[in-house]
Amino acid sequence: MRKLLIIGLDGATWDIVKPWADSGELPLFKKLMAEGAWGPLRSVTPNLTPPGWTTAFTGVNPGKHGIFDFFTLDDGAENPRVISSADRKAPALWEILAAAGRRAGVFNVPTTYPADEIPGFFITGMGTPGLTGPWCHPAQEAEALRRRHPRFKIGADHHLIETGDYGGFLDELYALTDAQEALVLDMLERHDPSALVFIYDDLDRVMHFYWRFMERAHPRFQEAAPRIKNAIRDYYHRIEEGMERLRAAMGPETDLCILSDHGFGPLHTDVYFNRILADWGYLGTKGAAREIVAKPLWKRALKAAVPQGLRTWLRTNVKASPLAGPLGFIEWDATRAFYASVSGRSIYINLKGRQPHGTVEPGREYEHLRAELKARILALKDPLTDDPVAQAVYGREEVYAGPFLDRAPDLLIQEDGRYAYRVDWSTERFAPASQYGVDKSGSHRTFGMLLLHGPSFKPEKIEHAHLQDVTPTLLAALGLPVGDDMDGRIVREAFAGAPAESRTSYAGLRGGSGAALRSDEEAQLAERLKGLGYM
Numbered sequence: 001m002r003k004l005l006i007i008g009l010d011g012a013t014w015d016i017v018k019p020w021a022d023s024g025e026l027p028l029f030k031k032l033m034a035e036g037a038w039g040p041l042r043s044v045t046p047n048l049t050p051p052g053w054t055t056a057f058t059g060v061n062p063g064k065h066g067i068f069d070f071f072t073l074d075d076g077a078e079n080p081r082v083i084s085s086a087d088r089k090a091p092a093l094w095e096i097l098a099a100a101g102r103r104a105g106v107f108n109v110p111t112t113y114p115a116d117e118i119p120g121f122f123i124t125g126m127g128t129p130g131l132t133g134p135w136c137h138p139a140q141e142a143e144a145l146r147r148r149h150p151r152f153k154i155g156a157d158h159h160l161i162e163t164g165d166y167g168g169f170l171d172e173l174y175a176l177t178d179a180q181e182a183l184v185l186d187m188l189e190r191h192d193p194s195a196l197v198f199i200y201d202d203l204d205r206v207m208h209f210y211w212r213f214m215e216r217a218h219p220r221f222q223e224a225a226p227r228i229k230n231a232i233r234d235y236y237h238r239i240e241e242g243m244e245r246l247r248a249a250m251g252p253e254t255d256l257c258i259l260s261d262h263g264f265g266p267l268h269t270d271v272y273f274n275r276i277l278a279d280w281g282y283l284g285t286k287g288a289a290r291e292i293v294a295k296p297l298w299k300r301a302l303k304a305a306v307p308q309g310l311r312t313w314l315r316t317n318v319k320a321s322p323l324a325g326p327l328g329f330i331e332w333d334a335t336r337a338f339y340a341s342v343s344g345r346s347i348y349i350n351l352k353g354r355q356p357h358g359t360v361e362p363g364r365e366y367e368h369l370r371a372e373l374k375a376r377i378l379a380l381k382d383p384l385t386d387d388p389v390a391q392a393v394y395g396r397e398e399v400y401a402g403p404f405l406d407r408a409p410d411l412l413i414q415e416d417g418r419y420a421y422r423v424d425w426s427t428e429r430f431a432p433a434s435q436y437g438v439d440k441s442g443s444h445r446t447f448g449m450l451l452l453h454g455p456s457f458k459p460e461k462i463e464h465a466h467l468q469d470v471t472p473t474l475l476a477a478l479g480l481p482v483g484d485d486m487d488g489r490i491v492r493e494a495f496a497g498a499p500a501e502s503r504t505s506y507a508g509l510r511g512g513s514g515a516a517l518r519s520d521e522e523a524q525l526a527e528r529l530k531g532l533g534y535m
């Protein structure tokens, strides 16, 4: 049986890979590009990691799979909740493979915790609270895996970057990448799946933090030692080495799909959307919001003076203030619209009947407010450059369609990547982009990359592929029917022969593991996402 190897490179872009492949600095990419089909891969709108990967692995738009962000705002809730794999409402590729009687290995796909119990193995990715809950299937292997791979953990230690230790953070990312690969090679040997999904998610982190050392044109370009300056290129190199090992482990009769969930480019400026909504009169704040403004200062002082353990304790306990929760500064009765999560690029209307202290009537008032906000956000300019901070603002029904549309935020904002949007309160509307109080210089772009290589595919230029095309294309390569509900197309131009073209319904497959997060897991995860700069 033909095997399938899917390698996800979070945030990888041809803008980086192609020049370095052409010049021979990325020799494996050069070879795969010469022998395979490749081209840009359009991301979802807005181009975010959770809906991006979920669309890639379900073949449907977020309106059908229900994942829009790391967070969701349940009806009747004041603060967003962290999502789990139970929020995924469409079957993923690995569930379809399981139904077809094929064994798969899935490793490190974001927002897949708790693990799906498929034939083969499943290790959850970003959005996993820690190595105590159901992060590993088969669950009885978890303990032995932890013993054999003591350096494996969920997510790199972000405190290194918080203290500005760029070299130490790189060491940390490399050590974690080594441990992830060692663990998956170990699992491959023992489970021998016919399909493997492996995601390099730390590529995203490298590009977020090291971009300004690479690009001279960046407004905050900084000369640095070669290891820091070349961090992005060297990490792509490191990925090539890993890809060689994974290819060797899967064997020669394997189709290879390399994809990213979005592209990457320079990031310049943070936009404090709730501050702007307050200035415009749409958002009211509690008097104590003034105190929050002072927080970054005491946080910085704390970071310099207090040991890490105590800092964590303070963060956990001081948080229990009347302003607890990421939106704790909002005076709901005086609010008509708010920006809900840093990772969501979206605005919610404070709607009567849905929000606990809703102020806006559904229907005409809601529509009028959305139209007004859309126009104002599109006209919003960066005072330093006079550039618009949003490329497009969409009503949710303009970009998503499906039964879970009503879970989506009311307005979705697509920026051009040089701007990042913040959820926290600030005295300023704009500031140089940062995370953990350190410079953040790279961010997402709309076009990621797709490369198809192996016995099913031929050398070809791929022109118009979208994340939702990935699952239909891979099902066709495996000779399996495409789901009749899938939004994506088979990327036919990449196939060496005519691909299988049957369709079937996978509606009977449930999608996502049954269990929602326990409250302690959610608290743990919230802390982790905060560490990643998402809260």
Ligand SMILES: [Zn+2]
Residues within 6 Å of the ligand: 010, 011, 048, 049, 052, 204, 261, 262
């Ligand atoms: Zn991503």
